[in-house]
Amino acid sequence: MKLAIYGYGNLGRGVECAIAQNPDASLFGVFTRRAPESVKTLTGAPVFAAADIFNYQDEIDLVIICGGSATDLPKMTPALAAKFNVIDSFDTHANIPAHFDAVNKAAVESGHVALISCGWDPGMFSLNRLYASAILPQGTDYTFWGRGVSQGHSDAIRRIDGVLDARQYTVPVAAALDAVRSGSTPALTTRQKHLRECYVVAAEDADKTRIEKEIKEMPNYFADYDTTVTIITKEEMAKNHAELPHGGCVIRTGKTGLSGEHTHVIEYRLQLDSNPEFTASVLVAFARAMCRKASRGEVGCKTVFDIAPAELSPLSGEELRAHML
């Protein structure tokens, strides 16, 4: 399968690395809104201007769209689905139905396939919510995130006056996790589920007390959480907080038996050194499935729920049954 990367930030670079790990995938090139000559790819893959992508329709099996969910993907994915098979990692949960409709319309009209909201949440976490709820209909779901960097929360801190840089870690509360893993079904408030750890580089003359107060009182982002703020130097930030780790777990506890006398716990857990590289790896596995769907003439928008797991693997059905079942 010949893939293209549309958008070359952390996620695009992750996709480039993931393609290099899959012998049946090759990278046609990277499409960027920046000046192509200013962009150097990790693997030496060619760089094109985003606007030129429509010149290469016959040479690309599928475009992996690596844009942001807030403003990029709602425009990019339907526009590209009008000419290409596409995948994105749209992650604004509340807007998924509207995004699906827009992408589905474009893909059906153009006769292409599209997959939206692919990654780990939405993505692998969603799949595990679905499997677990189908298996244990009488049960309760919990999702914990972290320990990991939330880019949205880090950005929110950076907008505070006097802040030069910031990194926010979302941390699950150990006591809450332990309670859920035990099979009990506690009602947990926002504060009881996650902590927020903030590391901030402040301007020399900035009022650190005010910055800390502004962070801790910020509605939606921090006010409902136990939040710690640690002022660090630019050097400490570069040394200790340069990576983008993340992860978390989806847990469902449920009852079976004639009168619910048996308890079961299903847990899916991710521990990721690099959030964008893992998301990229999920995207490339699902790209394989979508190329197969396209080659069978399927059209329209899909989600991870619609993909039979066998389609993700380079192995044949026979090999999968013999070695993985």
Place this chain on the structure above:
Amino acid sequence: MKLAIYGYGNLGRGVECAIAQNPDASLFGVFTRRAPESVKTLTGAPVFAAADIFNYQDEIDLVIICGGSATDLPKMTPALAAKFNVIDSFDTHANIPAHFDAVNKAAVESGHVALISCGWDPGMFSLNRLYASAILPQGTDYTFWGRGVSQGHSDAIRRIDGVLDARQYTVPVAAALDAVRSGSTPALTTRQKHLRECYVVAAEDADKTRIEKEIKEMPNYFADYDTTVTIITKEEMAKNHAELPHGGCVIRTGKTGLSGEHTHVIEYRLQLDSNPEFTASVLVAFARAMCRKASRGEVGCKTVFDIAPAELSPLSGEELRAHML
């Protein structure tokens, strides 16, 4: 969907309970090789003689076959697939390809669908091996089982002279689990991965030392493991070891990045109070998917790898996208 249960042991009773939890499923009846009048079902469902099942072809959407993998299922599943849509939980991993071929031939010839090897291992563990290996092609897989009752190992102990009853727990070695969860990829021997804990009720005049020695030296079952043997009373057995808990985890650690500089850990973990009831719950969820496939006119044998997750859920695609993605 109208389901039938073929074989009424622990698993069949689990399926009966699971059907009761799913409003879109109903139980036509239980088919048994015992005298029907000697069998009383948990929910009052009617009991029929196994040999009579072919009289009810028009009234049953799918048969959940609850027989043993050693001798029952290799015969039962192809025979029933000649007249019904069927599911089984065939779990002799090495013989899956042969079983698949036999069942597929019968199902294709008769125009039915069949699903084999559905449960948690094979089943949900297999699915997680597949997803994780497709996402992280450069990685290493580990499967740990337990803490849980292995019925095969318990039976093996019961065959020793002087043993009245036995229960064997498979226990993952904590140090091995910790090492794998840390993201390292240790080479683990059989002995380093699992312990075997045996609880034995011995005849009053039996030589307990001999029994312990025979257990610990039994090839394949115990000789390669650190095994503990505890002699207990019949009353202790009834009080402390009446349940059939099980579980375990599938872990894949893999590398991403241009030169494998980032490590990821994917873990799927089950903690089950009742092994047969959980397996039964998986069977009923997949029965839903198979009834849908049958109603679309699909035929032939499938595995869990071939089923799009959305097909397992009673919710519509629209509901799934809005609430679970």
